[in-house]
Amino acid sequence: MNETFMKEKPVFGLVLSMSLPMVLSMLVNSLYNIVDSYFVAKISEEAMTALSLVYPVQNLINAVTIGFGVGINAVIAFYLGAQEQENADRAATLGAFWNAVHGIVLMLVSIMIMPAFLRLFSSDEVIIDYALRYSRIAFSFSVVIAFSLTFEKLFQAVGRMTVSMLSMLAGCITNIILDPILIFGIGPAPELGIEGAALATGIGQLVTLAFYVIVYFCRPLPVKIRRESLTFQNEISRRLYMIGIPATLNLALPSLLISALNGILASFSEAYVLVLGVYYKLQTFLYLTANGIVQGIRPLIGYNYGAGEKQRVKKIFQTALLMSAAIMAVGTLISILGADRLFALFTTNAETIRIGEKALRIICMGFLVSSVSVTAGGALEGLGKGMPSLVISLMRYLILMIPAAFLISRFAGAEGVWHAFWVTEWLTALAAFAIYKREEGNV
Numbered sequence: 001m002n003e004t005f006m007k008e009k010p011v012f013g014l015v016l017s018m019s020l021p022m023v024l025s026m027l028v029n030s031l032y033n034i035v036d037s038y039f040v041a042k043i044s045e046e047a048m049t050a051l052s053l054v055y056p057v058q059n060l061i062n063a064v065t066i067g068f069g070v071g072i073n074a075v076i077a078f079y080l081g082a083q084e085q086e087n088a089d090r091a092a093t094l095g096a097f098w099n100a101v102h103g104i105v106l107m108l109v110s111i112m113i114m115p116a117f118l119r120l121f122s123s124d125e126v127i128i129d130y131a132l133r134y135s136r137i138a139f140s141f142s143v144v145i146a147f148s149l150t151f152e153k154l155f156q157a158v159g160r161m162t163v164s165m166l167s168m169l170a171g172c173i174t175n176i177i178l179d180p181i182l183i184f185g186i187g188p189a190p191e192l193g194i195e196g197a198a199l200a201t202g203i204g205q206l207v208t209l210a211f212y213v214i215v216y217f218c219r220p221l222p223v224k225i226r227r228e229s230l231t232f233q234n235e236i237s238r239r240l241y242m243i244g245i246p247a248t249l250n251l252a253l254p255s256l257l258i259s260a261l262n263g264i265l266a267s268f269s270e271a272y273v274l275v276l277g278v279y280y281k282l283q284t285f286l287y288l289t290a291n292g293i294v295q296g297i298r299p300l301i302g303y304n305y306g307a308g309e310k311q312r313v314k315k316i317f318q319t320a321l322l323m324s325a326a327i328m329a330v331g332t333l334i335s336i337l338g339a340d341r342l343f344a345l346f347t348t349n350a351e352t353i354r355i356g357e358k359a360l361r362i363i364c365m366g367f368l369v370s371s372v373s374v375t376a377g378g379a380l381e382g383l384g385k386g387m388p389s390l391v392i393s394l395m396r397y398l399i400l401m402i403p404a405a406f407l408i409s410r411f412a413g414a415e416g417v418w419h420a421f422w423v424t425e426w427l428t429a430l431a432a433f434a435i436y437k438r439e440e441g442n443v
Contacts, residue, residue, distance in 0.1 A: 011315040019296030019323065021165035022156075026292035027285070028172045034345070037281045039179045040197050041346045043130075047194050048346060049270060050130035052277025053121055053262070056255035057114065058138060061106045063255065065146040067248025068099050069153035070298070070381055071240040076157035076223055077299040078239075078384060081306025085222075090236050092157075093225045096150045098240065103146030110139045121262050122270070130194050137198035144205045151212035157299050158222055167211040175204030239384075246386030250377060253397035254280075260402045261417055268414040271349075275356045276417075278346045279363065286331040286367060287374070290324045294378030301382030314440065317379045324371035335364035355414075362418040366425030373428045376436040388439050396428045 009017075041048040072095035079088035114135050118128045148167075155164045178200035185191025192199065258280065265272035297320045304312045335342075343356035373392055380389035401424040408416030408423075 011312060012319055014300065015293075015297060015316055015319045015323070018159065018161050018300060019293045019320070021161040022295045023289055023292035024165055024169075026168075026288040026295075028169050031172070031176070034281055034285075035176050036179055036197060036201065037278070038345055039183050040194060043183065043193055045274065045347060045349065045352075046124065046126045047130045049122075049124075049274050049277070050127045050134060050194070051197075052273060052280075053118055053127065054114075054131050054135045054138070055277060055280065056258045056262075057110050057117065057135065059258070060252050060255040061110060061139065061142050061145065062149075063251030064102050064106055064248050065099055065142075065149045067246075067251045068095070068102060068240070068244035069149045070247035071095070071242070071244025071386075072099070072150060073153040073157045073298055074243045074302045074382060074384055075236065075239045076154065077302030077382075078306040080158070080223070081303040087236060088223045089226060090231065091240065092154055092223045093227075093230050094236055095153075095240055096147070096225050097230060098237070099146045099150045100143060103143035106146075107139055107142035110142070111136060114139075121259070121266055121273070124270075134194045134198045137195055138201055141202035141205050144202070144209055148205055148209040148212060151209070151216065154221065154223060154225075155212070155215075156295060157302075159299065160221070161296065163212070163215050163219075167208050167215070170211045171204040171206075171208030174207045175200050178203055243381060243384055243386045246390035247381055249390050250381075250393040253393050257397045257401055261405055264405055264409055264417060265414055268409075271352050271355055272414045272417075274347070274352060275343070275359055278343060278356060279359060281346075282342055282360070286328060289327050290371065290374050291378075293320050293323050293327075294374065296320075298378055298382040301379055302384070305383050313379075313383070317375065317436075317440075320379070321371060321375045324375045325368060328367040328371045332364045332367045335360045335367070358415065359418045362415070363421040366422030369429040370425040373425070373432040376432040380436060380439060383439065385439050388435050392428065392432045392435060395431055396424060400424045400427055 037048065037051060040051050072091065075091040075095070076088050079085075079091060114132060115128075118131050122128060148171075152164050152167070155161075155167075179197060180186060181189045182192050182196030182200050183194070184196075189196075258276065261276055262273050265276055297316050300316050301313050304310075304316065339357040339360040340353060342360065343353045347353060347356075373396055377389045377392045380386070380392075401420060404420035404423055405417045408420050410416070412419065
């Protein structure tokens with residue numbers, strides 16, 4: 001396969017062809033998140049609250065493995081653009097090795113810390129029991145997640161977006177089918193309750209990994225994982241971590257944010273904690289879809305940067321920004337018109353639905369402008385500039401958001417947390433635009 005198409009095809013068609021498969025797979029992944037929560041909510045409202053409390057640690061595991069995968073993606077794309085095949089193979093091999101190590105460490109640490117972590121946010125033994133039963137099974141698949149995401153970024157780095165889409169679709173569809181079967185015991189399957197939801201997720205992840213491995217051996221890639229390439233070269237490992245660590249922190253920051261917000265909201269009512277958990281499930285429709293565009297442009301920007309095509313880098317960024325803004329505009333409209341119906345999918349409690357409806361309509365005021373931060377952060381990672389991308393995420397999830405949520409909630413009650421979302425998005429977007437323009441000028 002000749003990757004020169006990344007610097008030869010017209011930009012709009014190129015971005016669309018690279019992003020569309022990822023957008024579709026992200027949409028299905030979002031649907032899985034919604035369906036998974038929908039069936040867990042059928043067990044009880046306590047089970048749904050438990051899922052909300054487990055989510056930050058679950059997100060942390062994904063953040064580390066995906067974030068390092070971003071490093072693998074960017075470094076491989078850069079070396080391919082610079083026509084350095086041997087280094088591209090070394091980056092793929094070292095990336096696979098280190099991400100497997102990450103998966104093992106994350107599995108062990110996450111299972112050990114969960115009991116203490118859960119008691120920081122709830123004293124309800126029913127909720128804690130549900131959360132522990134779910135997390136022990138879900139976290140046991142951490143190594144599978146690490147390998148799967150390594151292959152995902154490897155395929156994306158060489159432009160094989162359709163394979164990535166089909167692999168993710170296979171896993172998500174498997175998960176969606178197994179959820180009701182394993183949770184409620186349909187047919188010969190035993191009724192496993194919340195453990196069934198965790199097992200369905202793990203089996204779906206195994207299916208995704210199996211799909212990648214089969215395609216990898218049946219249809220060889222121009223970049224290969226080889227034993228002889230496992231040489232632990234400091235320069236390549238340094239490049240992987242220079243991009244991977246900031247990308248990991250970018251993705252891990254929502255875990256810290258959600259935990260902090262859960263602490264603030266729990267002081268008002270556990271209903272607000274549930275609403276926040278449901279919101280983060282719902283917003284995946286928007287932000288995972290926009291992330292599909294970012295995943296599509298990251299190898300394009302890395303390749304063209306490595307090939308010295310600065311004007312194409314600029315056009316790719318502008319095209320992706322417009323596409324992300326269009327997605328966010330649609331999401332804003334849906335949130336305004338259908339907030340009550342969306343929350344009714346997860347609870348029959350009228351008060352919880354009322355709180356959720358109001359929350360979503362307030363938060364959505366920041367959706368459209370957030371496309372600037374999301375696109376700029378992804379483009380900077382493609383350029384290998386992980387630290388400026390991290391600065392944007394720090395503003396969005398830590399520096400501005402948590403203090404704003406705490407301060408505004410002192411005056412406006414729990415609703416102040418919802419207002420902190422849109423205030424933060426507007427301020428971060430201004431900063432992100434300025435940061436990207438400065439870094440683009442230095443390319």
